[in-house]
Amino acid sequence: MGFPFVYCVVCGCPFDIPPLDETLEDRWASDDPLEDDTKQWLYGIRLIGTTSCLEQFATPPFRMPKNESSIEGFVVSEPAEWAITDGFYFRLGQDPYRVLAYADDSSDVLLPLHENCLSILRRALEWRDELAPEPHEPFPSLVGxxxxxxxxxxxNRAESRRIAEATGFYGTGDYMNYGMEFDHDYCGAREFWAFEGWMQTRANEWYCNDPVNIPGLLIFVLGLLTETTPEAGRAVGNANERPESAAVTGAPSLQATSCPFLEGLPFEIMSLIVSFLPTSSILSLRQCSKALASRLRANQQFWRIQLLRGSAIPFLWDLGGLDKRPRAPEEQDGDKLARPIESGCWDWKGLAKALVRSNAIMKADETSLASAPWGLRNRCRIWTLVNDILTLPVD
Known part of the structure; x- marks a missing residue:
């Protein structure tokens, strides 16, 4: 019957690049998917689990592979390999390890995922950590x-048994035959799982595009950035204000003030405090008092800095330098030709509002978002899936 394909427990995509099938009319657009740089990330594989289950799922003799985790008892493997003939076995070095099975007397499972999915998961954990309301409160960790x-x-196992008992058939059907099951169906990716491999259609190629290294990302984002009139720019703050003091207004002074509250802090200290806060915290701080709202201006400069720092939109961490890049001639018209983004008045707040809509970007269902790079659409999809994982019950 052959060997089953296995799919990533985070994104639901394969660990192998589907080859071009010229017999399919609805095949992928790539001339040669195997040579497509945007698909190579599928080969980057890691295994996570506990040291005890790693030993149980190894083929004897057991040799402890390199562990990139510093947490005692927890394993983040070195890069793993998988081939179509390996089925549920992944190789670390020359040694095969069985994934998606229970260890003896334990609920621990050896789980396969893409290296880029692990990277996005770690970014989401860092973001959650930054937003933790109190330092002493627990927040999700990779072990969690x-x-x-x-x-x-x-x-999944319990549901599989329930299905078998209800139908009277055991070992049939495709539930849990290729990987883990979720109610979200991996935002559509589950539909394309098959025993023989990923079902190739033109409509699903974007699921397999690299979500970390995205060609055309800055060009797409620049296309959403619009100019404002000079009058509007002055009303909300010029984009060329000093970056280090953009969010805080007032005359520079380190002298003590008669006000004992946060509103009375010297300008430089307030600016320094704000520079360490995530965007949502700054916006919340503005709502504490009229004085703070007047000092912490959410102007265009504020949104520019937050976007470029990766603080405004957590899944867009790679927009640094966006405002230094001149627009290409085909991206401009009239007097905008060859003008750097850092000159003029630009609607950075409007850009943030457009980019924060990850679900709309993923679906590319609006005119302004229809040209979103496939890798960005996939990143938005995986970011959604990762945040769903972070809310899963542990028992």
Missing amino acids: VYKALCAQFAR
Whole structure:
């Protein structure tokens, strides 16, 4: 019957690049997917689990592979390999390890995922950590995510048994035959799982585009950035204000003030404090008092800095230098030709409002977002899936 394909527990995509099938009318647009740079990330694989389950799922003799985790008892493997003939076995060095199966007397499971999915997961964890309301409150960790995925695997097993008992057939059907199951169906990717491999259609190629290294990202974002009139720019703050003091207004002074509250802090200290805060915290701070709202101006310069720092939109961490890049001639018209983005008045707040809509970008269902790079659409999809994982119950 052959060997089953296995799919990533985070994004639901394969660990292999589907070759071009010239017999399909609805095949991928890539001339040669195997040579397409945007598909090579599918080969980057990691395994996560516990040291005990790693040993149990190894083919004897067991040799402890390189562990990139510093957490005792937890394993983030070195790069793993998988081939179509390996089925549920992934190789670390020359040694095969069984994934998606229970260890003896344990609920621990060895889980396969893409290296880029692990990278996005870690970014989401860092973002959650920054937004933790109190330093002492627990926030999700990579080990916590692993435990939540193991709990989901247990729920999958229970559902698989329920289906078998209800139908009277055991070992049939495709539920849980290729990977973990979720109610979200990997935002559509689950539909294309098959025993013989990923079902290739022109409409699903974007699911397999690199979500980290995205060609055309800055060009797409620049296309959403519009100019404002000089009058509007002055009303909300010029984009060429000093970056280090953009969010805070007032005369520079380190002298003590008669006001003992946050509103009375010297200009430089207030500016320094704000520079360490995520965007949402700054906006919340503005709502505390009229004085803070007047000092912490959410003007165009504020949104420019937050976007370029990666603070405004957590899944867009790579927009640094966007305002230094001149627009290409085909991206401009009239007097905009060859003018750097850092000159003039630009609607950075409007850009943030457009980019924060990850679901609309993923679906590319609006005219202004229809040209979103496939990698960005996939990043938005995986970001949604990762945040769903972070809310999974552990038991």
